[in-house]
Amino acid sequence: MSQFPSLQEIHDRLAAYYGPTGWWPGDSPFEIAVGAILTQNTAWTNVERAIANLKAEQLLSPRAIHDSPSDILEAAVRPSGYFRVKAQRLRNFCAYLLEKYGGSMERMAREPLDALRPELLGVNGIGPETADDILLYACGKLVFVVDAYTRRILYRHGLTGKDIGYEALRELFETNIPADHYLYKEYHGLIVWTGKEFCGPKPKCEACPLNPLLLPGQPRE
DNA sequence: GACCAGGCACATC
DNA sequence: GATGTGCATGGT
Numbered sequence: 464m465s466q467f468p469s470l471q472e473i474h475d476r477l478a479a480y481y482g483p484t485g486w487w488p489g490d491s492p493f494e495i496a497v498g499a500i501l502t503q504n505t506a507w508t509n510v511e512r513a514i515a516n517l518k519a520e521q522l523l524s525p526r527a528i529h530d531s532p533s534d535i536l537e538a539a540v541r542p543s544g545y546f547r548v549k550a551q552r553l554r555n556f557c558a559y560l561l562e563k564y565g566g567s568m569e570r571m572a573r574e575p576l577d578a579l580r581p582e583l584l585g586v587n588g589i590g591p592e593t594a595d596d597i598l599l600y601a602c603g604k605l606v607f608v609v610d611a612y613t614r615r616i617l618y619r620h621g622l623t624g625k626d627i628g629y630e631a632l633r634e635l636f637e638t639n640i641p642a643d644h645y646l647y648k649e650y651h652g653l654i655v656w657t658g659k660e661f662c663g664p665k666p667k668c669e670a671c672p673l674n675p676l677l678l679p680g681q682p683r684e
Numbered sequence: 685g686a687c688c689a690g691g692c693a694c695a696t697c
Numbered sequence: 698g699a700t701g702t703g704c705a706t707g708g709t
Contacts (some may be wrong), residue, residue, distance in 0.1 A: 487686040544706040548692085590692050608691040638701055655690060664688070 467639045468620060474640065477653035480672035486652025491570035492601035494523060499596035500552050500588065501543040512542035523568035529557040546599060552588030559586045572602035579604070591629045599651070605644055609634040610652045612658025619666060620676045 487494040494514065499537045501510045516539040517523045522531055536550045543549060557566075563582070564570040571579065576598065583594040591609070599602040617623040623632065642647060661671040668674045 499690095502689090504689060504704090505691085505706075506708070507687045509689085512707085542706060543688085545691090545704045546706075548704055552692085588692070589695085592691065608690085612690065651690090658690075 467622065467635060468677075469602045469620075470639045473616075473644070473676075474650050474653065476658055476672050478649065481653055481656055484649055484652030484656060486655065487596070487600040488646055489600075492572070493574065495601040496556065496568065496597045497523065497528075499593045499601075500556060501549055503539060503545070503549070503593060503662060505544045514628065516540070516542070518597060525557040525560045528553050529561055548588070553586050556589060572604075576604045576606065580606070591633075595633070599644075599647055603644065604645060605642055607633050607640075607647050609633050609636070610619060610651075610655070610658075612654050612662060613651075616654060616662050616673070617647045619662065620673065 471479050477606075486628055488499070489498055491535045497517065498510055498514060501513050515522070520535065522528055522536065522539055528536060533550060536553070538545050540546050540549050540553065560566055560568070560571060560583075564574075574582070576647050579602065580594060580598060583597060584591065589597075595606045595608045599608055609629055614623070614627065614632060617632070618625050618627075623635070627635075636650075640650070656673070657673070661667045661673075
């Protein structure tokens with residue numbers, strides 16, 4: 464018996480409302496990894512511009528990014544914000560990928576999850592969410608991705624405390640919904656879509672598919 | 685013009 | 698270990 468049957472209920476309602484999200488968008492595992500870094504604290508529309516620039520400049524490969532002069536790379540990723548920081552983070556990731564896996568996302572994906580996740584977290588600029596984006600969507604690993612929307616939606620529905628940590632939230636999902644890769648991908652996509660549409664700093668609960676939510680606590684903030 | 689967006693590292697206490 | 702701060706563009 465699950466402690467949080469509501470997690471399945473939340474998914475089912477969102478899936479009924481939106482249908483398949485097809486998350487994450489991207490033409491290749493490497494493009495997904497790049498997008499995961501560029502979208503840190505940034506609206507996705509800005510990331511799309513940056514990725515389009517990288518493609519136009521023939522920079523969407525580990526070797527090209529790694530070897531590109533700073534000003535060229537920074538100019539390309541500029542629309543995604545924090546462009547100096549993100550250019551360096553992309554370079555850090557590419558250096559790791561080239562060094563450890565010859566620049567091959569497919570080779571990286573063959574590494575077991577338990578070894579790969581700590582490796583990614585060891586790359587400067589890759590934190591828990593970015594690592595899990597890459598693991599789930601680019602490497603096919605069974606890891607639930609937690610983000611600001613995930614935390615906010617659960618908190619506002621009284622299902623978790625405000626200060627619950629990343630790992631605790633991840634475990635909550637991973638122990639209370641079926642261990643299914645497609646479900647993990649879609650559930651996170653649905654949370655992103657719902658968060659953007661209904662659960663920003665100013666909640667718009669009226670038309671939200673999660674309203675009314677049945678469960679333990681009362682809505683907050 | 686203010687506020688916000690799917691984080692992260694680093695400094696300081 | 699908790700808390701604060703810098704990083705920056707583009708949309709609403």
